[in-house]
Amino acid sequence: MRELGQRAREAGRSMARATTSARNEALLATARALDASRDNLRERNELDLEAGRERGLDAAMLDRLELTPGRIDAMIEGLRQVATLADPVGVISDMQYRPSGIQVGRMRVPLGVIGIIYESRPNVTVDAASLCIKSGNAAVLRGGSEAIHSNQAIADCVRQGLKEAGLSESAVQVVETTDREAVGNLIRMPEYVDVIVPRGGKGLIERISREAEVPVIKHLDGICHSFLDRDADPEKALAVTVNAKTQRYGTCNTLETLLVDRAVAEEILPPVARKLGEIGVELRGCPETLALIENAIPATDEDWETEYLAPVLSIRVVDGLDEAIAHINRYSSQHTDSIITENYTRARRFLTEVDSSSVMVNASTRFADGFEYGLGAEIGISTDKLHARGPVGLEGLTSEKYIVFGDGHIRT
Amino acid sequence: MRELGQRAREAGRSMARATTSARNEALLATARALDASRDNLRERNELDLEAGRERGLDAAMLDRLELTPGRIDAMIEGLRQVATLADPVGVISDMQYRPSGIQVGRMRVPLGVIGIIYESRPNVTVDAASLCIKSGNAAVLRGGSEAIHSNQAIADCVRQGLKEAGLSESAVQVVETTDREAVGNLIRMPEYVDVIVPRGGKGLIERISREAEVPVIKHLDGICHSFLDRDADPEKALAVTVNAKTQRYGTCNTLETLLVDRAVAEEILPPVARKLGEIGVELRGCPETLALIENAIPATDEDWETEYLAPVLSIRVVDGLDEAIAHINRYSSQHTDSIITENYTRARRFLTEVDSSSVMVNASTRFADGFEYGLGAEIGISTDKLHARGPVGLEGLTSEKYIVFGDGHIRT
Numbered sequence: 001m002r003e004l005g006q007r008a009r010e011a012g013r014s015m016a017r018a019t020t021s022a023r024n025e026a027l028l029a030t031a032r033a034l035d036a037s038r039d040n041l042r043e044r045n046e047l048d049l050e051a052g053r054e055r056g057l058d059a060a061m062l063d064r065l066e067l068t069p070g071r072i073d074a075m076i077e078g079l080r081q082v083a084t085l086a087d088p089v090g091v092i093s094d095m096q097y098r099p100s101g102i103q104v105g106r107m108r109v110p111l112g113v114i115g116i117i118y119e120s121r122p123n124v125t126v127d128a129a130s131l132c133i134k135s136g137n138a139a140v141l142r143g144g145s146e147a148i149h150s151n152q153a154i155a156d157c158v159r160q161g162l163k164e165a166g167l168s169e170s171a172v173q174v175v176e177t178t179d180r181e182a183v184g185n186l187i188r189m190p191e192y193v194d195v196i197v198p199r200g201g202k203g204l205i206e207r208i209s210r211e212a213e214v215p216v217i218k219h220l221d222g223i224c225h226s227f228l229d230r231d232a233d234p235e236k237a238l239a240v241t242v243n244a245k246t247q248r249y250g251t252c253n254t255l256e257t258l259l260v261d262r263a264v265a266e267e268i269l270p271p272v273a274r275k276l277g278e279i280g281v282e283l284r285g286c287p288e289t290l291a292l293i294e295n296a297i298p299a300t301d302e303d304w305e306t307e308y309l310a311p312v313l314s315i316r317v318v319d320g321l322d323e324a325i326a327h328i329n330r331y332s333s334q335h336t337d338s339i340i341t342e343n344y345t346r347a348r349r350f351l352t353e354v355d356s357s358s359v360m361v362n363a364s365t366r367f368a369d370g371f372e373y374g375l376g377a378e379i380g381i382s383t384d385k386l387h388a389r390g391p392v393g394l395e396g397l398t399s400e401k402y403i404v405f406g407d408g409h410i411r412t
Numbered sequence: 413m414r415e416l417g418q419r420a421r422e423a424g425r426s427m428a429r430a431t432t433s434a435r436n437e438a439l440l441a442t443a444r445a446l447d448a449s450r451d452n453l454r455e456r457n458e459l460d461l462e463a464g465r466e467r468g469l470d471a472a473m474l475d476r477l478e479l480t481p482g483r484i485d486a487m488i489e490g491l492r493q494v495a496t497l498a499d500p501v502g503v504i505s506d507m508q509y510r511p512s513g514i515q516v517g518r519m520r521v522p523l524g525v526i527g528i529i530y531e532s533r534p535n536v537t538v539d540a541a542s543l544c545i546k547s548g549n550a551a552v553l554r555g556g557s558e559a560i561h562s563n564q565a566i567a568d569c570v571r572q573g574l575k576e577a578g579l580s581e582s583a584v585q586v587v588e589t590t591d592r593e594a595v596g597n598l599i600r601m602p603e604y605v606d607v608i609v610p611r612g613g614k615g616l617i618e619r620i621s622r623e624a625e626v627p628v629i630k631h632l633d634g635i636c637h638s639f640l641d642r643d644a645d646p647e648k649a650l651a652v653t654v655n656a657k658t659q660r661y662g663t664c665n666t667l668e669t670l671l672v673d674r675a676v677a678e679e680i681l682p683p684v685a686r687k688l689g690e691i692g693v694e695l696r697g698c699p700e701t702l703a704l705i706e707n708a709i710p711a712t713d714e715d716w717e718t719e720y721l722a723p724v725l726s727i728r729v730v731d732g733l734d735e736a737i738a739h740i741n742r743y744s745s746q747h748t749d750s751i752i753t754e755n756y757t758r759a760r761r762f763l764t765e766v767d768s769s770s771v772m773v774n775a776s777t778r779f780a781d782g783f784e785y786g787l788g789a790e791i792g793i794s795t796d797k798l799h800a801r802g803p804v805g806l807e808g809l810t811s812e813k814y815i816v817f818g819d820g821h822i823r824t
Contacts, residue, residue, distance in 0.1 A: 013741070017765055090764065096786065102775050104785045107763065111797055194797055215627075215798045236820030243822035329425070340820075351519065351815055352502065353429055363514050363818025372823070373516045373814060374508065385523055385606055386627050387799040390814045402785060402802045403763055406775025408648030408752075410655035411784070 001185035004140065004173055005192030008113045011170035012138035012194075016110045020087040022165045026133050030161030031079040034072060034126070037157055041067055044153040045122070052146050064121050067150055075126040075154075078377070082130040085376040088394045089136040092403065103405040108398050110136035112194040115186050116379070117142045117208060119200040122150035128197075129158045129172045131379050135397040138168075140193065142175040142183055152176070187212040197392075199380055217388055217396065219380040221307040222252030222335035224365040227324040227350070229341035230263040234271070236362055237340045241272050243364040244338070246279050250309045252381060253336050253358075253368040257304060257314045259324045265317045266292055273315075281311045288317035304331040321346050325353050332356055335383055336368040357383060357390035413597035416552065416585055417525070417604030423582035424524045424550035424606075432499040434577045438545050442573030443491040446484060446538070449569055453479055456565040457534070464558050476533050479562055487538040487566075490789070494542040497788040500806045501548040504815070515817040520810050522548035524606040527598050528791070529554045529620060531612040534562035540609075541570045541584045543791050547809040550580075552605065554587040554595055564588070599624040609804075611792055629800055629808065631792040633719040634664030634747035636777040639736040639762070641753035642675040646683070648774055649752045653684050655776040656750070658691050662721050664793060665748050665770075665780040669716060669726045671736045677729045678704055685727075693723045700729035716743040733758050737765050744768055747795055748780040769795060769802035 015023070034041070045067040052062050088108050095105030114137050116128045125141055132139035143151040155174040162169050175182050187196050187208055196216045198208045209216050226244055228237045244255035260269050265288065273283055273293040283289075284299035296315065303314040304327070318324045328337050338360035339350040347361045358368040368391065370378025375393030382388045388396035427435070446453070457479040464474050500520050507517030526549050528540045537553055544551035555563040567586040574581050587594050599608050599620055608628045610620045621628050638656055640649045656667035672681050677700065685695055685705040695701075696711035708727065715726040716739070730736045740749050750772035751762040759773045770780040780803065782790025787805025794800045800808035 013767075016767070098784060098786055100779070100784060102779055102784070107771075109767070112767075215796075233820065239820055239822050240818075247823055338816075355425075355428070355521070355524070356813065358814040358816060359519075360816040361818065363816050363821045364823050366823040367512070367514055367816055367818075367821070368814070372510060372512060372514070374510055384627075385811045389811050399797045399801050401768065402770040402780070404750075404770060404772040404775050404779055406652075406773065406779075408645065408651055409775045409779070410651050411659055411776050411778040 001182060002189065002192070004175070005113075005189045007170040008138045008140050008173060009192045011168040012110070012112045014168050015133070015136045015138055015171050016089070016112075018136065018167055020089070022167055023087070023133055023136065024083045026161045026165035026167050027079045027083040027130055028161075029164035030126075030130070030158050031076045033157035033160040034076050034079070034154070037153065038069070038072055041072060041150070041153050044149040047149040048147050055146070057146065061146070065147055065150070067122060071123055075123050078127060079130050082134050082377055085134060085394065087134070088398050100409060100411070101406070102409050105403055106400040107403045108400050111397055111399055113138045113140065113192060114397060115140045115142070115193045115196045115214070117183055117186070117196065117198045117200070117204070119144040119204065122147045122154060124199060125151045125154045125174065126158070127377065128379060131377055131394060131397060133162070133171060135394045137397055138171045140173050140175065140186060142186060183208070184211065187214055190214050197379055215387075217380065217382050217392060218384050219252070220383045221333045222254065223256050223305065223307050223331060223333040224253060224335055225257045225259055225328050225332055225337045226255055226365065227259040227321075227328070227337075227339045228261060228264065228268055229321065229339055229343060229346055230261040231343040231346070232264065232268060232340040233342055234268050237268055238272055238275060240338070240340055240362065240364050242275050242279070244366055245276060245281060245313050246311070247364070247366050249311055251366070252307075253365050254309065255313065255365050256306065256308055257316065257331070259316050259318050259327060261320055261324070262288070262317050263320070269293055269315070276313060279311070281313050283313055283315055285315040286317055289315045292317075307333070321349060325350065328354055328356070333383060335381070336360065336365045338363060338365050357381070413594060414601065414604070416587070417601045419582040420525045420550045420552050420585060421604045423580040424522070426580050427545070427548045427550055427583050428501070428522045428524075430548065430579055432501070434579055435499070435545055435548065436495045438573045438577035438579050439491045439495040439542055440573075441576035442538075442542070442570050443488045445569035445572040446488050446491070446566070449565065450481070450484055453484060453562070453565050456561040459561040460559050467558070469558065473558075477559055477562070479534060483535055487535050490539060491542050494546050494789055497546060497806065499546070500810050512821060512823070513818070514821050517815055518812040519815045520812050523809055523811055525550045525552065525604060526809060527552045527554070527605045527608045527626070529595055529598070529608065529610045529612070529616070531556040531616065534559045534566060536611060537563045537566045537586065538570070539789065540791060543789055543806060543809060545574070545583060547806045549809055550583045552585050552587065552598060554598060595620070596623065599626055602626050609791055627799075629792065629794050629804060630796050631664070632795045633745045634666070635668050635717065635719050635743060635745040636665060636747055637669045637671055637740050637744055637749045638667055638777065639671040639733075639740070639749075639751045640673060640676065640680055641733065641751055641755060641758055642673040643755040643758070644676065644680060644752040645754055646680050649680055650684055650687060652750070652752055652774065652776050654687050654691070656778055657688060657693060657725050658723070659776070659778050661723055663778070664719075665777050666721070667725065667777050668718065668720055669728065669743070671728050671730050671739060673732055673736070674700070674729050675732070681705060681727070688725060691723070693725050695725055695727055697727040698729055701727045704729075719745070733761060737762065740766055740768070745795060747793070748772065748777045750775060750777050769793070
């Protein structure tokens with residue numbers, strides 16, 4: 001691992017110097033290589049699928065693992081899209097003269113070497129590699145052991161792309177061993193790795209955060225709330241709540257708890273509950289909720305702190321905005337929270353006082369996503385406050401250094 | 413400590429909601445309180461000075477500890493200046509419509525609770541408190557045991573200022589015990605503390621970074637370089653080198669290693685060495701340096717990685733820009749490095765390829781400072797790459813969250 005780290009560090013230095021067009025060419029050449037390697041990708045993916053079937057992986061896991069022709073198309077399209085994004089590297093901002101006569105500004109620069117630890121889906125290999133190449137970083141990728149052959153097949157294409165563009169083939173390295181030790185080493189090499197991005201279950205991320213000696217961009221759970229204010233438009237409340245809960249169940253920006261202002265609960269809650277019930281969502285309510293709707297079972301304290309990732313919604317009637325904000329700031333995972341209201345002042349207070357990475361007015365929490373926000377791509381959604389908060393795109397993989405221009409200026 | 417943490421967390425929430433004018437008023441009222449408490453400050457400072465003399469602190473330490481009338485003036489002036497700075501909290505940027513119809517932007521928000529651990533100088537208590545108040549954070553301050561009475565006297569004034577402005581008096585808390593345990597607890601309460609800023613010697617910072625379970629904004633050593641390029645203007649080279657080395661010896665942005673292009677070493681180095689020798693700077697050179705100047709002793713490998721903080725300078729003749737950049741990227745602490753040149757292309761390459769928090773052209777490394785850069789004030793100089801890099805001002809004590817405005821928008 002140390003040799004791999006050393007190669008990554010050197011490759012990172014050369015990537016930081018690489019031109020915009022060389023980095024873009026590497027992405028496009030990787031796309032061409034993937035397109036030309038479809039048969040090989042499918043064959044090596046089949047090795048993983050066979051091994052997975054033997055190990056008794058369930059159907060959902062096997063589905064995530066499979067590289068269908070459509071998924072290969074999507075990887076190729078993703079690379080082409082990242083190539084079209086603006087280059088974040090070298091952007092100079094806030095350049096200004098100071099009273100001393102020096103000019104001071106900031107220049108955006110790559111972080112260096114980014115370690116990415118992820119599970120099952122092999123397309124993450126391409127996503128992560130493309131964002132790191134675009135942002136002038138080197139990447140060390142450690143995918144799940146169940147996808148090792150697929151990941152290596154994809155890595156071969158990335159290496160070919162880097163080579164065709166005249167860049168270091170070590171700019172993207174896939175850890176070849178499936179040994180657990182490898183992760184332990186990767187997260188303890190601050191001399192070679194600048195930041196770790198874990199993508200996977202909460203257990204993986206918590207373990208890595210605890211053990212890492214390298215900064216970690218964390219993506220913990222998403223316990224997202226919508227608050228239906230007393231001035232909510234009932235139609236918007238219905239549409240947004242149903243979308244936020246049911247558009248996809250397994251994503252971190254899915255709604256998990258609905259808060260309703262007592263003043264309108266009797267009017268606004270029953271149609272929402274009816275619609276969710278029709279779709280098959282299990283409702284767990286506070287006592288007041290149970291009195292207003294029929295298709296709910298009692299919620300326990302545990303419900304308020306649970307990310308269901310399933311067709312389950314907890315519902316609580318609150319005494320207005322203050323109680324809603326208090327509930328959210330206590331139970332939310334500070335991922336994404338939304339208010340539905342036509343009231344200007346309460347919308348403004350919610351935006352200011354809810355301390356989450358995304359705070360929304362009259363919009364579905366499902367919008368919390370790098371593509372929807374216009375970042376072009378994302379490497380994860382940070383629940384940290386420092387460095388990157390919310391969807392992490394190319395900017396999150398870079399940093400800014402100060403640059404100073406003088407003409408022989410000295411400090412007096 | 414946990415109770416103190418809990419109070420800080422609550423105070424942090426209320427500070428995040430406090431108006432710009434209330435936070436500014438707290439700063440101005442603190443300034444008035446300090447002005448009215450001069451006798452008390454001097455008396456309680458005298459307790460620390462007496463204890464210090466008894467414990468045998470040296471003259472430099474005692475000097476740093478003393479609250480002279482001039483230093484009290486400077487603290488008062490500092491508070492007034494911070495009050496005049498623009499409020500970073502609530503600034504909304506990059507607001508734009510997305511194809512889905514939602515509007516997405518970013519809002520700058522306080523980090524929450526900031527723990528600051530520092531040594532001796534009591535004026536840090538006011539500096540740190542004022543930046544935290546201005547940026548809408550709560551602060552937990554842990555100063556050195558040798559300044560405990562002075563720090564508490566200052567903290568009394570801050571509390572009075574917060575009270576007069578109608579803000580929580582727990583927004584700035586000074587840890588009352590000088591017990592070492594207290595630091596250990598402070599850096600292990602991620603539920604109450606969002607970031608730790610250690611200010612002090614390298615040993616303190618390394619220990620805290622290693623043991624903290626809370627993110628740390630680190631300020632490690634400053635091994636700063638100047639490279640005199642073959643196209644350096646000899647007068648600028650002389651002025652900048654002498655200023656960078658001798659304007660102050662003990663600061664992190666002081667020059668520690670001078671690199672000189674072989675092509676001009678014979679011309680440019682002797683006058684620089686002569687001037688530094690006159691001022692009393694000890695020179696330690698590579699063999700080529702020793703052949704060119706008389707007043708130098710041989711440098712060892714250790715010299716290239718030493719932050720002298722003293723009238724000592726190491727000098728190395730290099731084979732041009734590439735070797736200079738290689739030396740810097742190997743030995744620099746990535747704090748501040750400068751090139752002296754009239755050559756456009758080499759200036760541009762130096763700016764791009766040197767991976768330090770401040771990179772300069774034709775300017776003294778001594779300019780790497782929050783005040784000189786226009787941040788208004790600084791809480792330290794970060795040698796980290798993530799979050800804040802270089803001088804850390806109000807922006808470094810805040811973060812950005814995404815805000816989304818919709819009109820019942822759902823994701824499809």
